[in-house]
């Protein structure tokens with residue numbers, strides 16, 4: 250066991266900054282930083298770290314601090330190096346560096362050291378050892394994952410999906426490149442960096458608006474012993490948090506900023522929760538934290554804390570120092586990846602199924618995208634991995650902002666008021682409106698361009714969607730208490746999912762309770778659907794129901810009158826409707842989405858599709874995408890049926906199968922799934938045999954392959970996972986809103 254090693258780096262003064270503004274100092278008696286208490290400048294706070302590097306530190310010196318990762322990698326271990334700090338503090342300079350050799354950053358230096366050591370090994374072994382280096386590079390922008398080896402015009406708007414596989418987070422569909430020399434790396438890295446999203450803000454002329462993750466896998470094969478080791482490195486240049494009062498961001502930058510701040514906020518929550526040893530770590534609240542999975546990975550972890558020395562950054566620096574202070578206590582297991590037989594490994598590279606059957610071959614941490622690897626197309630990728638967070642934890646309160654940060658905040662302490670989704674909407678709307686109005690040069694009451702503002706709010710809403718949905722679940726719980734009568738209306742006035750613009754809307758339908766699942770059925774009772782909702786398409790890829798059909802849901806009035814909740818989806822202009830599937834039934838749309846995903850694993854899960862057919866379909870879609878220069882929607886139902894070895898019958902089997910996917914994890918007790926829909930980025934599956942049976946409805950939210958978050962079993966009490974998540978998220982949401990409030994103030 251070791252802990253996250255924090256290296257603090259103070260950047261030099263920029264031309265517009267002066268020595269008199271410097272407030273960050275290095276303690277002479279140890280590697281520590283001091284900074285005045287903003288409320289009482291005579292008092293100093295001290296933060297000790299593993300190393301503190303002053304402003305004159307060269308790129309070579311900072312690399313020396315990171316150099317131990319090389320030895321670690323060649324031993325077959327994993328390592329993560331990430332740069333954290335406020336915008337404009339030098340993260341990109343540190344990780345990527347400048348053009349000249351002297352200014353080369355940590356990442357190119359790491360690669361250079363890897364090649365150097367690899368060559369030495371190969372030479373010393375007289376050809377018995379070969380070292381190969383593979384690389385992926387991607388960014389998380391506005392909570393979407395994009396491959397930096399792909400030019401922006403080839404990006405799908407939805408970004409690349411994440412999957413959970415074997416308790417690891419995998420980015421599906423990334424390009425992986427074998428990179429044989431530093432020269433090759435540099436060419437590739439430069440091109441990829443040009444694809445990264447950067448913009449000028451007031452605080453940084455070239456501000457990274459995304460988190461960039463470089464994955465490097467080193468494979469050392471020894472022909473004498475016929476063994477292979479594999480170490481993976483993830484080097485992450487996080488986007489910088491920023492205070493929008495100082496950025497003067499426009500609407501788009503502000504949206505990015507909200508997304509950046511949100512993911513960093515969630516990261517802080519995770520670190521807080523880990524340091525307090527809480528059972529529930531909210532990794533899943535953002536893609537970045539899901540991928541980074543700090544504290545969940547095995548292997549060395551180094552955090553470079555970038556700091557600006559001047560007073561202008563006072564509160565932000567303090568907040569970063571607090572974050573790092575907590576992060577440095579996070580324990581990481583230093584577990585070597587297993588050694589594998591070379592032929593075994595090659596076989597694994599060739600077969601997805603074989604690979605899946607041999608867990609020993611999977612790297613333990615920050616690992617390689619095994620499923621993508623198995624495609625043989627080198628479209629796999631590196632990932633950061635994580636043990637599954639303790640998702641079943643209940644009743645855990647999320648982290649509260651730490652005391653120091655609160656102490657230094659100028660804002661009056663916020664009372665912990667309950668906020669409904671509409672309150673949050675209003676708050677965000679009001680804040681955006683105010684700031685836009687103020688920027689337009691008018692007073693806060695000046696009316697703003699409603700169209701633009703609407704678009705802005707929509708974007709912000711999108712960012713908030715996941716949190717709100719979980720919030721909504723908690724809100725529903727309360728509502729149910731308040732309205733003990735039978736109701737089948739979409740939650741009126743303040744629908745919990747009102748902000749799901751462009752997605753599937755979710756209504757909650759309350760029905761009189763059923764007896765426990767085993768009881769004998771009694772009278773049917775019709776649920777009442779409000780007129781305006783009748784005829785609305787009611788879900789869900791996999792079930793062509795309409796709201797009218799809901800009226801035939803049978804329920805069993807009982808003496809106990811327990812209440813239950815039915816999750817019903819209304820299909821809106823779902824942003825995830827795959828291109829080419831417009832107008833298709835939800836079931837067909839879902840089928841096409843699966844096939845167009847190129848994900849062999851998913852395709853194989855379709856009825857009538859075995860590994861070979863899945864490989865064929867994935868390859869076919871991939872080729873078509875490449876040939877047409879598009880990234881999605883290349884395959885329509887007719888095309889599918891016309892493919893050799895497929896035909897209409899198989900297509901129909903696939904369609905039916907989409908509606909009846911079996912084999913959800915045994916834990917949930919779900920046997921047969923009839924309906925699926927996206928909920929908060931996860932897949933909600935509804936159990937066919939219970940839907941409409943009066944026995945209750947069991948919904949399982951899965952994030953990708955893995956069962957996640959909630960199971961509602963009205964027959965039993967809805968007691969599993971979701972409520973604790975809702976509670977935690979509500980708390981997190983409140984804090985986030987405070988944070989937004991501060992940023993927009």
Ligand SMILES: Nc1ncnc2c1ncn2[C@@H]1O[C@H](COP(=O)(O)OP(=O)(O)OP(=O)(O)O)[C@@H](O)[C@H]1O
Pocket residue numbers: 259260261263334335336337338339340341342343453455456457458487488489490555
């Ligand atoms: N150690 C350093 N030596 C010289 N210049 C530096 C150093 N660190 C940062 N800079 C300069 O400071 C400016 C901001 O740095 P950089 O873009 O790396 O910040 P950042 O933290 O990545 O910001 P953002 O989060 O907005 O992307 C750049 O002009 C960069 O060249």
